[in-house]
Amino acid sequence: xxxxxEVETIVTDLRPRLVGRRIASFRxxxxxxxxxxxTRWTSALRGKxxxxxxxxxxxxxxxxxxxxxxxxxxxxxxxxxxxxxxxPLASHTHVVADxxxxxxxxxxxxxxxxxxxxxxxxxxxxxxxxxxxxxxxEPFDLEPGxxxxxxxxxxxxxxxxxxxxxxxxxxxxxxxxxxxxxxxLHPRRLGRTVRPQEAGRLRRAVIQVLNRAIYKRGSSIRDYxxxxxxRGEYQEEFRVYSRAGAPCVRCRRPIRRIRLAGxxxxxxxxxxxxxxxxxxxxxxxxxxxxxxx
DNA sequence: ATAGGCGCCTGCTGGC
DNA sequence: TGCCAGCAGGCGCCTA
Numbered sequence: 001x002x003x004x005x006e007v008e009t010i011v012t013d014l015r016p017r018l019v020g021r022r023i024a025s026f027r028x029x030x031x032x033x034x035x036x037x038x039t040r041w042t043s044a045l046r047g048k049x050x051x052x053x054x055x056x057x058x059x060x061x062x063x064x065x066x067x068x069x070x071x072x073x074x075x076x077x078x079x080x081x082x083x084x085x086x087x088p089l090a091s092h093t094h095v096v097a098d099x100x101x102x103x104x105x106x107x108x109x110x111x112x113x114x115x116x117x118x119x120x121x122x123x124x125x126x127x128x129x130x131x132x133x134x135x136x137x138e139p140f141d142l143e144p145g146x147x148x149x150x151x152x153x154x155x156x157x158x159x160x161x162x163x164x165x166x167x168x169x170x171x172x173x174x175x176x177x178x179x180x181x182x183x184x185l186h187p188r189r190l191g192r193t194v195r196p197q198e199a200g201r202l203r204r205a206v207i208q209v210l211n212r213a214i215y216k217r218g219s220s221i222r223d224y225x226x227x228x229x230x231r232g233e234y235q236e237e238f239r240v241y242s243r244a245g246a247p248c249v250r251c252r253r254p255i256r257r258i259r260l261a262g263x264x265x266x267x268x269x270x271x272x273x274x275x276x277x278x279x280x281x282x283x284x285x286x287x288x289x290x291x292x293x
Numbered sequence: 294a295t296a297g298g299c300g301c302c303t304g305c306t307g308g309c
Numbered sequence: 310t311g312c313c314a315g316c317a318g319g320c321g322c323c324t325a
Contacts, residue, residue: 003318034301034320058319075319077303092303112302114319156295165320172318221318222305241318262297264316 002074003058004139004170005213006224006232010080011055013227014106017082018050018062022100029094034075034116041119044068045097057135057169067122071129075114077223083107111223134166139206142168148199151191158194158202159187160261171206173263174219174241179206180267181240186274187258187265193276212237240266 002010026045028037048064055061060080062070072080085103089096095108095117108117120126137146150167151158161167162176171179180187182205185198194202218224218232221242225231235242239249244257248268258265 006318032301073319075302076317078319110302111304112317112319114301154294160296163319174318219318224318259297262299263319 002078002218002224003172003175004055004210005175005216005234006218006226007055007058007060007074007170008214009218009232010074010227011053011060014060014080014082015053017104017227018053018099018106020049021102022047022049023064023106024098024100026098027096028117031094031113033094033110033113034073035118037117038119044119044121045070056130057138057165058172059130059135061126063123069120069123069126071118071120071126072108073116075110075112075116077111078115079107079109079223079225081107081109081225081227081229083229136164136166136168139168139170139203139210142203142206144200144203147203148196151194151199154191156191157188157260158185158191159263159265161191162206163261163263168206170210173265174238175206175209175213177241177266178209178213178239181272182209184271186272186276187260187267188276189274190276240268242266 023045024047026042028042045064045068048066048068050062050064052063053060054063058073060072064070072078074080082099082104085098085105090107090109092111093107093109097106099105108115120129151161154161158180159176162171162179163173177187179202183198183202185194185202213219213234216232216234216237217226219234220231221235240255243255243266245254247253248255248271251268251270253268253270255266256269
């Protein structure tokens with residue numbers, strides 16, 4: 001579910017409510033999440049003070065004293081929030097941490113359980129974890145030269161490149177589509193056919209769309225809520241995502257939905273023309289057949 | 294190297 | 310009302 005803007009909002013909400021507090025006790029439910037929980041980690045966490053709360057891509061990292069780290073991924077339906085201890089436990093709550101000196105708790109809730117919680121005993125372990133997964137740079141730190149290179153040496157389509165967390169971290173299905181619309185590039189456009197000027201446009205579009213979404217506290221479609229439990233508002237600003245058949249805000253022609261990289265993909269066929277100079281044999285054959293008619 | 298399909302899960306919606 | 314297919318902010322594995 002949550003992409004960079006949603007995770008950023010959660011981290012911003014949680015930071016003032018978590019930093020400086022101690023984890024008095026920590027409980028993990030019986031149902032499996034994406035990664036297994038080692039019961040030894042539970043006792044290691046007891047009494048530890050939370051020092052920082054940061055985001056890396058779509059990951060949430062809690063640094064505790066003595067270099068201990070607690071790392072969350074929200075998958076599709078994950079929620080991480082601080083709630084009053086006395087209110088009844090919401091369904092699908094898999095982690096509860098009591099926060100000392102308050103009547104508050106940190107809850108991790110995840111309906112579909114594609115999310116995860118993992119423990120690391122030191123800074124180096126977390127860094128190695130991200131390094132080994134090949135996690136790419138933050139979009140805001142994306143160097144133009146690196147980005148042009150990534151595009152130039154791949155024959156994957158732009159949608160697939162944007163979704164690849166090893167190229168850049170944090171973009172998911174919504175913001176990939178929104179950024180491609182902003183840059184007026186076709187989602188099927190091949191990376192190696194993109195000109196330097198277009199690569200720059202796309203890089204800036206990604207940053208702009210993410211920043212606007214952060215400002216609106218992310219997009220709430222069904223499950224997403226921020227660290228205080230309230231919804232985002234960027235879903236009101238979607239130009240293409242989930243707008244199949246609705247008029248394009250730029251040209252009024254209907255937005256189309258296709259299946260790409262295994263995901264629903266929305267774009268304006270008129271504003272986002274596919275200008276690949278080197279199209280595949282197959283699509284050339286198709287165009288020829290079409291012109292025969 | 295790349296696309297596509299599937300699986301991991303639960304819940305919601307729309308059609309019949 | 311029930312049933313069934315299809316859909317969903319992610320991601321890793323497999324095959325061709």
